[in-house]
Amino acid sequence: MTVVLALEKVTKSFGPVEVLHGVDLALHTGEVHALIGENGAGKSTIMKILGGYLAPTTGRVLLDGAPVTYHSGPEGEAQGVVVIHQEFNLAADLTVAGNIFLGREITRGLGLDHAAMRAATAELLARLDTSIRPEALIRDLSVPDRQMVEIAKALSRKARVLIMDEPSAALTHREVEALYAQVDRLRAEGVALMFCSHRLDEVSRLADRITVLRDGSVVQRSLRGEMTEDGMAAAMVGRELTDIFPPKDTTTGExxxxxxxxxxxxxxxxxxxxxxxxxxxxxxxxxxxxxxxxxxxxxxxxxxxxxxxxxxxxxxxxxxxxxxxxxxxxxxxxxxxxxxxxxxxxxxxxxxxxxxxxxxxxxxxxxxxxxxxxxxxxxxxxxxxxxxxxxxxxxxxxxxxxxxxxxxxxxxxxxxxxxxxxxxxxxxxxxxxxxxxxxxxxxxxxxxxxxxxxxxxxxxxxxxxxxxxxxxxxxxxxxxxxxxxxxxxxxxxxxxx
Amino acid sequence: MKRIDLHVWGPLIALIGLFILGALLNPAFLAPANLSNVLARSAFIGLIAIGMTFVITQGGLDLSVGSMAAFLAGITIMAMNALVPIVGESWGTILLGMGVALLGGIAAGYVNGALITKARIEAFIVTLGTMGIFRSLVTWLADGGTLSLDSGLRSIYRPVYFGGLGWLTWPIIVFAIAAVLGEWTMRHTRFGRHVEAIGSNDRVARYSAVDVERVRLATYVLLGVLVGVATILYVPRLGSASGSTGVLWELEAIAAVIIGGTALKGGRGRVWGTVVGVLILSMIDNILNLTDLVSPYLNGAIQGVIIVLAVVLQREKRTAE
Missing domain, CATH: 3.40.50.300 (P-loop containing nucleotide triphosphate hydrolases)
Structure with a gap:
C-alpha cells in the first residue's frame, strides 16, 4: 500500500472565495478511497486538482512522492491519472469504438484498423458485462450505456489512478453490479481508485478508506468498517439527520x-x-x-x-x-x-x-x-x-x-x-x-x-x-x-x- | 472580472481608437460632412445588422439579406413607377412604395422563418437558397440591367436619404432609433429574453413553455422588416436597383454582429455592440479612402483581420468552477 498520488496542504480559490482550505489527501495503490460530502463541499474541485484539470492555489500535488504540475487533463492521463467526469466526454457522432480509441487510434498503414479497434472494444465491453455494440453511435445510446462507455474508455487507458465522479448516478441496478465488479478487479490489480458518491450504501460496499469533506475542509477520515452510513451522513451535514422524510400529514381532497x-x-x-x-x-x-x-x-x-x-x-x-x-x-x-x-x-x-x-x-x-x-x-x-x-x-x-x-x-x-x-x-x-x-x-x-x-x-x-x-x-x-x-x-x- | 470588462468594452475602445487614428491621419476625417456620410452609409448595414443580432442570438443565421434588399429595392421601384400614372408623381406614390418594401420584407422574412421553423430545414441551407432566389429574381426583373426610379419621383424622394436635421440625416436618425429600440427589446422585453434563452439552450426554452418556433419565426420577420426599412432609405440614394445591389451586405451585417460581441452560436445578444461593429467597419473603409497609407483595395483584408481578431479577443476564458 504505497501512496501514488497525494495532495499536500492544498487550497483553491476562485476569485476572492477560497473553496478548499488546506486539504491533505492520499491515494494508495490497491485501495478504493471514497470522498463524500454535501454538494458544494469541494469534492469536484479536489477531483479536478488530482486529475490536473485545475491547479491548486497553494499547496502541492505529489505523484510518486515528487511534486507535479500538470496543466491539463491529457497531461494527467499521460502519467496514468484518469478521471471519469460526471458530465460525459463522448463524441456523439462517433461509434463506441471510435470514442474509446479517440486520439490513440490503431492504424494499419495510412488507414485505421477498424477491425482491431472493434475487437478490443468488444472485449472491454464484455468485461463490463454490457450488451453495447462497439459499432453503435453514442447518440443512439441511453444515458446508462454512455456511462458504461466512459468507464470502458477509462479502463482502456491503463490507469494507475482512476478517479470517478458519481460513477453510478445514471446506472441501473445490474450495471451498478458490473461496475462494482470492475472496481474490485482494478483494486486487486493494484490501481489506486477514488470516487465520490451520494449513495452511502455504495460507499460502505466499496470504500477501504473514507474522507468526509465539509465546506472545503476534511472533517473526518476513516477506514473500512469504522463508520456507519448514519455516521457518514452526520459527518457530512455536521449534525444528526432526523426525519429525512416529512410526515404524510395532508388530507387528500377532490x-x-x-x-x-x-x-x-x-x-x-x-x-x-x-x-x-x-x-x-x-x-x-x-x-x-x-x-x-x-x-x-x-x-x-x-x-x-x-x-x-x-x-x-x-x-x-x-x-x-x-x-x-x-x-x-x-x-x-x-x-x-x-x-x-x-x-x-x-x-x-x-x-x-x-x-x-x-x-x-x-x-x-x-x-x-x-x-x-x-x-x-x-x-x-x-x-x-x-x-x-x-x-x-x-x-x-x-x-x-x-x-x-x-x-x-x-x-x-x-x-x-x-x-x-x-x-x-x-x-x-x-x-x-x-x-x-x-x-x-x-x-x-x-x-x-x-x-x-x-x-x-x-x-x-x-x-x-x-x-x-x-x-x-x-x-x-x-x-x-x-x-x-x-x-x-x-x-x-x-x-x- | 477585468477580463469580462474587456469583452464588453473592447469593441468600443477599438472604435474610439479608430476615430483618433482617423483624425490624426487626415483632418478631413473630422469634417461634419464626412462623419455624416460615414454614419449615413452605416445605416443600411446597421439596420440589417440589428435584425441579424436577433436572428443570430436565437441560434439562427440569414444569408439572404443582401439579395433580399436588392429584390425589395427592385419591386419598390417597379411599384412606384407603376403607380405614377395612377397616383401621380407625389408623396402618395412614395408612401405606397414604402409600404411595398415593408410588406415585401415581412413576406420574405416569413418565408425564410417558416421554412426554418415549420419545414425544419437548417437556417444556413434555407437562406443560402433564398439568397440565390432573391438575387436571381431582381436580375430577372431588371432583365439583366438596372431598374431606375421615375425621375420626377426621384427628386421628391431624394430628401429621405440626403435630408434630415442638419448633418443628422434621416438614415442616421432611423438607425439611431432602431438601435435604441433594438437594445431595449433585447434587454428588457419578454421577446428578447426568449430569443436569448432559445439561443442558449432551445430544449430548456421548450421545457419552459416558450413558444420556440414562433419566437424564431418572429426574428426572421423582424429582420425582413428592417431590410425593408433599409431599402426605403437606400432607394433614394441612387434611385436604382440592379443585380449587383446589396452584394455582400449579408457578410458585412454578420461581421458587425460578431465584432460587437454577439456569440455566433447564439445565446447572448448585444445590440449596441452590433452598432459599434457596424461603425468600426465603415470607419475603416472611410479612413482607407481618406489616406494613402494602405490601398483601399485592401479594405476587405483589413476587415477580415478585424473580424478574426474580435473573436479571438472576446473568446470567453472558461472559468473553472
Whole structure:
C-alpha cells in the first residue's frame, strides 16, 4: 500500500472565495478511497486538482512522492491519472469504438484498423458485462450505456489512478453490479481508485478508506468498517439527520387530474390515473419503463393520445404552454440540459416560464423581488444573483428549478427525479418542500428511481412496467418489496372490478 | 472580472481608437460632412445588422439579406413607377412604395422563418437558397440591367436619404432609433429574453413553455422588416436597383454582429455592440479612402483581420468552477 498520488496542504480559490482550505489527501495503490460530502463541499474541485484539470492555489500535488504540475487533463492521463467526469466526454457522432480509441487510434498503414479497434472494444465491453455494440453511435445510446462507455474508455487507458465522479448516478441496478465488479478487479490489480458518491450504501460496499469533506475542509477520515452510513451522513451535514422524510400529514381532497387511456409514442400504453388535491402520488418503475415519457405526454412535450381532465373538465394539452394554462407544471429530470440555462444568471432562469404571464416588458423590480422571495422560500444559496447558474451546486440548481416551476402558479406539479445527484441535507429540504406543496392543496406527482424516496414521500404509488401501469400500492402496502415485485413483473395485482 | 470588462468594452475602445487614428491621419476625417456620410452609409448595414443580432442570438443565421434588399429595392421601384400614372408623381406614390418594401420584407422574412421553423430545414441551407432566389429574381426583373426610379419621383424622394436635421440625416436618425429600440427589446422585453434563452439552450426554452418556433419565426420577420426599412432609405440614394445591389451586405451585417460581441452560436445578444461593429467597419473603409497609407483595395483584408481578431479577443476564458 504505497501512496501514488497525494495532495499536500492544498487550497483553491476562485476569485476572492477560497473553496478548499488546506486539504491533505492520499491515494494508495490497491485501495478504493471514497470522498463524500454535501454538494458544494469541494469534492469536484479536489477531483479536478488530482486529475490536473485545475491547479491548486497553494499547496502541492505529489505523484510518486515528487511534486507535479500538470496543466491539463491529457497531461494527467499521460502519467496514468484518469478521471471519469460526471458530465460525459463522448463524441456523439462517433461509434463506441471510435470514442474509446479517440486520439490513440490503431492504424494499419495510412488507414485505421477498424477491425482491431472493434475487437478490443468488444472485449472491454464484455468485461463490463454490457450488451453495447462497439459499432453503435453514442447518440443512439441511453444515458446508462454512455456511462458504461466512459468507464470502458477509462479502463482502456491503463490507469494507475482512476478517479470517478458519481460513477453510478445514471446506472441501473445490474450495471451498478458490473461496475462494482470492475472496481474490485482494478483494486486487486493494484490501481489506486477514488470516487465520490451520494449513495452511502455504495460507499460502505466499496470504500477501504473514507474522507468526509465539509465546506472545503476534511472533517473526518476513516477506514473500512469504522463508520456507519448514519455516521457518514452526520459527518457530512455536521449534525444528526432526523426525519429525512416529512410526515404524510395532508388530507387528500377532490380529484384534480384524471388521465384516461393515455398513449405516448408507443412508449406509454393505455395509462389511466387520478390525482387528488393535497396528495403526493409516487410513480416508480425501472429505468425505461415509461415514467418520464408518461409525464412528458401529459404536459404536451410529447405527442399523446387519450383523455385528460383537470378539475372535471376535459382539456387539450398539445404543448407546454397549454399545460401551463391548465395549471400543470413539469419539473424535468434533466436539470442541466432541459431545466436550466447554465450560462445565464439566476433571475433569467427563475422567471423564464412565467414571463408570458408578465406582459411584454420585463419589470426589473418585479424580477428582483421574485428572486429575493425565491431565494428565501427555497433556501437557494448563491454568492450573487448575477452568477452563472451552472456554477451553482447541484442542490441549489435543483432548488432554483423548483422555484422556477412553482413561479407559474401551478395546481398540479409533476416532479421527475426530485433529488438526482444532490446531497442528503438538500434532499431532506426538497422532501419538505414537496410535502409543503401538498399541504397548500396542490396535487403532486413524484417520479423517482430511488425507492426509499418514493416510499418515504408518497401517499400512493403507481408502479410502471414496460409502458403500462403494473399496479398500485397505498398506505402500509407501500413497501420496497411490493414495488419491486410489480416493477419486475413478478406478480400482477388484480385491478378491483 | 477585468477580463469580462474587456469583452464588453473592447469593441468600443477599438472604435474610439479608430476615430483618433482617423483624425490624426487626415483632418478631413473630422469634417461634419464626412462623419455624416460615414454614419449615413452605416445605416443600411446597421439596420440589417440589428435584425441579424436577433436572428443570430436565437441560434439562427440569414444569408439572404443582401439579395433580399436588392429584390425589395427592385419591386419598390417597379411599384412606384407603376403607380405614377395612377397616383401621380407625389408623396402618395412614395408612401405606397414604402409600404411595398415593408410588406415585401415581412413576406420574405416569413418565408425564410417558416421554412426554418415549420419545414425544419437548417437556417444556413434555407437562406443560402433564398439568397440565390432573391438575387436571381431582381436580375430577372431588371432583365439583366438596372431598374431606375421615375425621375420626377426621384427628386421628391431624394430628401429621405440626403435630408434630415442638419448633418443628422434621416438614415442616421432611423438607425439611431432602431438601435435604441433594438437594445431595449433585447434587454428588457419578454421577446428578447426568449430569443436569448432559445439561443442558449432551445430544449430548456421548450421545457419552459416558450413558444420556440414562433419566437424564431418572429426574428426572421423582424429582420425582413428592417431590410425593408433599409431599402426605403437606400432607394433614394441612387434611385436604382440592379443585380449587383446589396452584394455582400449579408457578410458585412454578420461581421458587425460578431465584432460587437454577439456569440455566433447564439445565446447572448448585444445590440449596441452590433452598432459599434457596424461603425468600426465603415470607419475603416472611410479612413482607407481618406489616406494613402494602405490601398483601399485592401479594405476587405483589413476587415477580415478585424473580424478574426474580435473573436479571438472576446473568446470567453472558461472559468473553472
Amino acid at each position: 380529484t384534480l387530474l384524471e388521465v384516461r387511456g393515455l398513449n405516448v409514442q408507443n412508449l406509454v400504453k393505455d395509462v389511466s390515473l387520478t390525482l387528488h388535491k393535497g396528495e403526493v402520488l409516487g410513480i416508480a418503475g425501472l429505468v425505461g419503463s415509461g415514467r418520464t415519457e408518461l409525464a412528458e405526454g401529459i404536459v404536451g412535450l410529447r405527442p399523446a393520445t387519450g383523455e385528460i381532465r383537470i378539475g372535471g373538465r376535459q382539456v387539450q394539452i398539445r404543448s407546454p404552454r397549454d399545460a401551463r394554462a391548465a395549471g400543470l407544471a413539469y419539473l424535468t429530470e434533466d436539470r442541466k440540459e432541459a431545466g436550466l440555462l447554465l450560462d445565464k444568471n439566476l433571475p433569467v432562469n427563475l422567471t423564464l416560464s412565467a414571463l408570458d404571464m408578465w406582459g411584454f416588458r420585463i419589470d426589473p423590480k418585479r424580477e428582483k423581488a421574485e428572486m429575493t422571495r425565491a431565494r428565501k422560500e427555497f433556501d437557494i444559496r448563491a454568492a450573487s444573483d448575477e452568477m452563472r447558474t451552472g456554477a451553482l451546486s447541484g442542490g441549489n440548481q435543483q432548488k432554483l428549478l423548483l422555484a422556477k416551476t412553482m413561479l407559474t402558479g401551478p395546481e398540479i406539479v409533476i416532479i421527475d427525479e426530485p433529488t438526482r445527484g444532490i446531497d442528503i441535507g438538500t434532499k431532506q429540504q426538497i422532501y419538505h418542500f414537496v410535502r409543503a406543496l401538498a399541504r397548500q392543496g396542490k396535487a403532486v406527482i413524484v417520479i423517482s428511481s430511488e425507492l426509499p424516496e418514493v416510499i418515504g414521500l408518497s401517499d400512493r404509488v403507481l408502479v410502471m412496467r414496460m409502458g403500462r401501469i403494473a399496479g398500485e400500492v397505498e398506505g402500509a402496502a407501500i413497501t420496497e418489496e411490493n414495488i419491486v415485485r410489480l416493477a419486475m413483473g413478478l406478480d400482477r395485482e388484480e385491478e378491483p372490478a
